[in-house]
Each structure stands twice: as structure tokens, then as C-alpha cells.
Amino acid sequence: MQCAPGRPRVVRMPSDWWDSPAVAACPLGVSAQSGRAARRFTRNTMREWGLATLADDAEAIVGEFVANAVSHAARAALPGQSLGLRLLRRTGEVMCAVLDPSDIAPVLRMPDRNEEAGRGLQMVDALSDVWGWSPVTGRGKAVWAILFCALSRAPHGNDHPRLSHALTLGPEPAAQAERRRQERRGIDALDVALREGGRHSGCRR
Numbered sequence: 001m002q003c004a005p006g007r008p009r010v011v012r013m014p015s016d017w018w019d020s021p022a023v024a025a026c027p028l029g030v031s032a033q034s035g036r037a038a039r040r041f042t043r044n045t046m047r048e049w050g051l052a053t054l055a056d057d058a059e060a061i062v063g064e065f066v067a068n069a070v071s072h073a074a075r076a077a078l079p080g081q082s083l084g085l086r087l088l089r090r091t092g093e094v095m096c097a098v099l100d101p102s103d104i105a106p107v108l109r110m111p112d113r114n115e116e117a118g119r120g121l122q123m124v125d126a127l128s129d130v131w132g133w134s135p136v137t138g139r140g141k142a143v144w145a146i147l148f149c150a151l152s153r154a155p156h157g158n159d160h161p162r163l164s165h166a167l168t169l170g171p172e173p174a175a176q177a178e179r180r181r182q183e184r185r186g187i188d189a190l191d192v193a194l195r196e197g198g199r200h201s202g203c204r205r
Contacts, residue, residue: 008106008121008143009132018086018099018142028066028083028098035066038085042096045087051094054147057127058087058096061145064120065098068106068143086142093129097144099136106133106143 019025026041028034042062046055062085069083084099108121124131128145136142 008108008125009130010105011132011134013134013142015137015139018084018097018136020088022088024087026085026087028085030070030083032070034070034083035063038062038066038098041085042087046094049089049094051089051149054094054149057147058094061124061127061131061147062096062098064124065096065143065145068120069098069100069102086144092148094147094149095144096147097142099139099142101140103135103140105141 024041024045026038028038039059039062042059043055046052046058066083066085082101086095086097086099088095088097106121108125110122124145127147129148131143131145133141133143
């Protein structure tokens with residue numbers, strides 16, 4: 001069994017970025033039922049966002065991420081820690097991410113022809129346009145995948161702050177301004193990954 005070079009990508013992002021108000025979040029326990037709950041949340045969210053055509057791929061990717069987190073990362077769980085699903089829609093793309101308390105990086109392997117195990121991340125690699133992982137300080141890591149979609153504006157309230165222009169009255173409070181800077185740094189890092197790792201110059205869906 002050999003590792004695939006250059007994948008998955010590692011993108012460092014501010015740890016608080018994963019709890020941004022723009023992210024749809026679903027807490028998950030460390031159990032076999034977590035996969036079912038994550039897939040259902042993903043499908044329902046895709047439908048609410050008007051992206052039903054992405055539901056099958058997103059659901060398959062999330063299911064694989066959660067299965068890996070439950071089977072390989074649960075042993076690293078500490079009291080009070082659990083798994084988490086994050087979905088983010090931006091104009092032209094959707095990110096699916098699963099957080100787990102393990103800091104062990106995912107490895108894309110090329111299994112032998114007769115080997116049954118190790119094909120899940122190959123499926124993720126085939127379905128997604130870009131995928132990778134990010135360390136999350138004090139909380140393990142986030143494994144994520146991005147699906148490109150039609151270039152339509154996200155519904156109001158679901159787009160990332162960088163792509164929307166909120167009007168403010170007076171100066172921002174310091175805490176809010178710092179949070180916005182962290183979100184900007186995170187999405188800038190994500191955009192770099194898209195430019196360097198995207199497979200297609202346009203949208204494939």
C-alpha cells in the first residue's frame with residue numbers, strides 16, 4: 001500500500017474559524033449513530049441552501065469523514081470532547097468538514113487491487129474538488145472537502161462574512177473586529193488552497 005503524493009492538503013486556519021456564525025454546525029458523539037446523524041444533517045442543509053444536486057456527494061464525503069473519526073480518532077477523545085460537523089457555503093462552493101480530537105493527519109493511500117480497506121479517502125478524493133485537513137489548536141484537527149457548485153449567490157445569512165458587506169453603525173467592538181480578522185485570515189488560507197489545489201478552472205456541477 002503506497003501513499004498518494006501531495007494529498008491531502010494541509011491548510012492552517014485560526015481555530016475559532018470553525019465556530020464562525022456563518023458555519024452550519026452539528027455536534028456529534030463518538031458512536032456508530034454519528035454517521036447517520038451527520039449524513040441527515042448534511043442532506044437537509046444542502047436542500048435548505050437550494051443545492052440538492054450536491055447532496056449525494058456531500059453526504060458520502062461526510063459519512064466517510066465521520067466513519068474515520070469514529071474508528072480511528074475516538075481513542076484520543078478526552079472527557080468533554082466530541083466530534084463535530086461543519087458546513088459552509090460560499091459563492092460557488094460548499095465546504096464539508098468534520099472535527100475530531102485526534103491530531104493524526106489523514107493519509108490517502110493507494111491500496112492493492114485485492115485489498116478491501118483504505119478506499120474511503122480515495123472516494124473523497126474522487127468526489128471532491130479540493131480536500132485536506134487543518135490543525136485545530138487544543139481540539140485536534142478538521143478534515144474537510146470542497147465541492148464546487150453553480151456560481152449563484154448564497155442565501156442571505158449563509159454566505160461567509162468576507163463575501164458579504166455588512167453595514168455597521170460606528171466602530172466595531174474590539175472582540176468583534178478581532179473575530180472578523182481571524183475569519184478573514186482563515187478564508188484567505190482556504191482561497192490559497194483552492195488556487196493551488198483545485199482540479200478544475202470552472203465549476204463541474
